[in-house]
Amino acid sequence: MQNNYKGSVFFDLDGTLFNNQTKIDKDVADAVHQLRANNYLPVISTGRSFDEAQDAAKPTGIDTLVTLNGAYVKHQDDVIYKSVMDTDVVSQVIDKVDELGDFVGLHSATDTRLIKSSDTATSFYNMVNIKMPKIDSDFHLNHEIPMMIIISEDDIDRYSEFFDSLNFYKTGKYSIDVVNKNVTKMTGIQHILKTLDLEDKPTYAFGDGANDIPMLSSVDHGIAMGNGSDQAKEAAEYTTSENINGGIANGLKHYGLI
Template sequence: MNNEYRGVVFFDLDGTLLNENSVVSPAVGQAIKALRKNGYLPVINTGRSPLEIVAAREATGIDTFVSLNGCYIEHRLQSVYQGKIETEIIQRVVALATKLGDQVAFYTTDQIKATAHSERLASAYNLIHTPIPAVAPDFYLHHDILMLLLLTADHDQDYHQQLPELTYYRNSPFSIDTVRRGNSKMHGIKTLMNNLNLNGLPTYAFGDGPNDIPMLSYVDHAVVMANGIPEAKAQAEFITQSNREDGIVAGLRHYELI
């Protein structure tokens, strides 16, 4: 077992580590740095891509992350895991989306492109205060795609039924995170812990949404934000204050990690 750390703490971003303006507050940034100083490894565990977490990493000093819902893991600038989606499956997703009048965004480790512009596309990215991707319909044919974002309001069941090889996490009224079945935030935790020889250390996780449920159900100590959904709160060992009220700080203090 790795003796460098006393434990590992996983943080979702949107609605959790980030406040209502999608930024890390000064108090939360200081708390994460104190957590590391106390011997714990802080890890971002998010549906966002590496491109979309640069500011959060800079504000916290975090250099280990599980991104794209477990499909890309990095530790100290070294790739630990990539969960690619086969091109043939993506072709079927794009065909179904086109038929339904939806759009698809493609995620690599360092790029995001979309099949077409739409109001839903703009709304999804404006919601989390990130740039709207450029259009490149054939992007997936020439790059390794780790996650898809389905821009759809109400076609969830069509995708679930016709493409069961994938796992879906609705993350907003406008969009659904989509990964190869078997990948999740929980799978990301298992992979990271195994690769860094961290098994046996106590684990903590902070979350609020549907894609956090696998993570919250797996760790030793699950903390859910006051703004979390009921299904996430059902997994909680402790419910902290909201992301607007620096709930991360209160949760870390509750467990005497800072």
């Protein structure tokens, strides 16, 4: 696919493009529009679902999205890649979640369901400003599941029996994202680069958390947010200012992209 882009820039959402109220500030949207005007392709790269990310991206005009931590990738109207978890494995994780007293949400490409309701789950979805999903205990039996989200205060080690087949990312105090073992944000990015003929052009990525580390360490220029984790900063080439303190614009200016 021919293009005239000088390069591509990948943006996480939470703690990165988003402010602390899960919105995109005008100065951030303006910086992204200027980036595109300068012939760089802006791409969202997030653990959120496609519908959540697409809606959030509207102020920026971004129409290329790596979602569900690389498990569902779309450019404009074209699905470039999807990775679906094995139904039996999903059932086994659900059983383990129930045994441990945690809670789990199931993501299809465009929808989310909870296995059961709880005050903990309600509090979590309110905290991240996402509408509470409907309950459907059989959702995984009737839909392809690219990603699960476990709601738990504990670390990922309690799910170590699944580490050979699945990737677990602690993405917040109460959230663990689960995808197939070969899936990361960076693998999703690689599908974008190949499909859009951008493999030989410079790549940049902005992120703040554990699930951003594969892309921050693998693109040509990884940029950690000032509010990011120590691990994200260690994986990045450069650390910009905080997400609510001009971090996106400052990072883009540092590399002469705007």
